[in-house]
Each structure stands twice: as structure tokens, then as C-alpha cells.
Amino acid sequence: MANGTDQSSRRQGAEWREVVRAAWQRYRPLVRGVLLRTATDAWGRGALGVPWHLQEDPETASWRVYRYLGSDTSGVHYYLELGVSLVLDQEGRVQAFQVDNGTDFLALADISEAGLRRGLLHLLQREPRPKAYSTPVYQHPIRPFREITTRRGCLPWLSIVVRH
DSSP, X not given: OHHHHHHHHHHHHHHHHHHHHHHHXXXXXXHHHHHHHHHHHHHOSOGGGOOOEEEEETTTTEEEEEEEXXXXXXXXXXXXXXXXXXXXXXXXXXXXXXXXXSSOEEEESOOSHHHHHHHHHHHHXXXXXXXXXXXXSSOOOOOBOOOEEEOOSSOGGGOEEEOO
């Protein structure tokens, strides 16, 4: 009996992973496009034309961009980040986007391109809060961490400026 239950659970787990991957694949062009455009608008191209790093995870139906800010002398690495995850119902239909900046998150019932963009821009209007990691999130040259300044203006998603 236990083996049958374990086998059934594994099969359901494998089937669910396929459902998650399929949803990720369906929404990948929309989410990737909006996330990359929003990151470019907010963070620009960065030092030496290397703007930031995109991580995509089909296993969790999520995407995340990291903007490297620098490292302190103790080896702590600082990043700004934006993430999007799909929220699925039991049938695997997308019910919402969960967007976050590494600290705060929002669940967006509007799963359109415009809704996703609005949610990401809302997070970018908040005071930037660098997130610290003990190891680099991705491979990049190490440089000293400098303070972040913000400029408030008529285009809030362009207001985040990282001085190098």
C-alpha cells in the first residue's frame, strides 16, 4: 500500500512539475520581455555595458534580475533585484503574478503585460534596498560597494541611479 501511494505521489509530483514547466514556457516571452525592459529602464546598461543578470527557473516558474552594486571589504556582495513568479491554481492555470524586489512583494491579479509592468514599476518607486549575499549571485568582476542615491522626478522608474 505504501509503495502504491509513494508511486502515485511521485507520478503526481512529476506531472505537476510538467504543468509548472509548461506554464513557465507559455508565459516566458511576456514575463522575460517586461522584466528586461523594466530593468533596462530602471538600471540602464551599467558599468562596461554589463547591466545585470537574468536568472530563469522553469522548475519554480520564476524569473529574477540582479543588478550588482559592489562588495564590501568583508566579502559581502550587494544587489538590487526584481523577481516575477507565476501563481498557479490546481489545474495549472496562472491566477496571478507575484512580483518582488527581494524584500517586498505584491500579488498581481492582472496578468496582462500592462499589469505586470505596473507592478514592477510600483516596486521600483520604493526606496531601493540592496540585498546582501555572502557569495556572488552570478559571475562578475568584484568592485567596491558605493552608496545608492535616488532622484525623484516625473519618471519614477528611471529614478534609481547607482553611482559607480
